[in-house]
Amino acid sequence: MAQMTGAVRPPRISQAGMSRDLLYKDIVGASPKMQRIFRLVSKVAPTDSTVLLTGESGTGKELIARSLHLQSRRAQGPFVAVNMGAIPETLVESELFGYARGAFTGATVDRSGLVEEADHGTIFLDEIGDMPLHTQVKLLRTLESGEVRRLGDSTARVVDLRVVAATNRELRAEVAARRFREDLFYRLNVVEIALPALRERREDIGLLASYFLTRISERRGRRGLRFAPAAMALLERYDYPGNVRELENAIEHAVTLGEGRIIRPTDLPTALREPRLLAARTPPAGEPAHDEPRGAAAHAGSPREAWSLAEVEREHILTVLKRHRGNASSAARQLGISRTTLWRKMRAYGLGRARAGEGWP
């Protein structure tokens, strides 16, 4: 169902990357791409312009929507978030526009809708691409007239709204397919803020990881946790199809599983430790797949020159282990290290005994 939130503590956007205020969710990002977004947000927030937030799932659309609200003159007013994908189609209109008593069976009282509740504030229409066509017509009418009419009611009520919409679909394609009204699209798309995928701003991974580690460990009363360098190397190499949300969940997973003060590679979710997934990396949009020869490792989009020493070491150990079918003694001999050292490195890089026991291809 629709979620509603009243005024919340303003997140402070830190130009330098990260602020110290951990009481409410801050927005972290030192990459030029995020710095550009922050500048855009500060510029657009004080205006009443409608904003369309686009970007993959987990890129921070809702966080930015709240920030737009909190940096606007409406900050003291309500922020009403409505997830269009979560409301059953038959209820969408009564939820949004409210109803008069007797408008339909079961309407025993007059009720305001979410649009009215957002009066003097911001309405965040999340997953706007899921809005049914007939509702789109009504929404457009409301936006153009500045008035809302409850279902079954003859009086129109004036509303003062700022609309922020979000979508992780290509809304232009929805317009082309006639699933989204073109007029509403232009009405919403006054300013578009396109949030980049996390893999397109890899510089932010370390910063975000540390930020989440601090926040989560403080919440759990386990201050002072740190990442082992090999764990950080894995975090920095992964692709994050689920973007910042996936990174946040990975850190939570690690804090839950980790014992002691150091987060080790084995504490991270398997997806991050599985090198096969790394090979499937897609290059950032607009960038051609780099033309490194597709050798044994074939890490498309992740040029070896960009790897850290720990990454190269991990990859090499894995290759040698495979070559020796998981036989640590002969792998250690080829690597010129003792078997104990190999075990230690394997543990540090999340290539533990269990994996060796699975049998190597």
Ligand SMILES: Nc1ncnc2c1ncn2[C@@H]1O[C@H](COP(=O)(O)OP(=O)(O)OP(=O)(O)O)[C@@H](O)[C@H]1O
């Ligand atoms: N730049 C950031 N700094 C700190 N936390 C972030 C940042 N971006 C996203 N997050 C966190 O990641 C999670 C996902 O963000 P959010 O819900 O805003 O994404 P979304 O784009 O709305 O995703 P979806 O399309 O799946 O709804 C949230 O917990 C949010 O606080």
Ligand SMILES: [Mg+2]
């Ligand atoms: Mg969202």
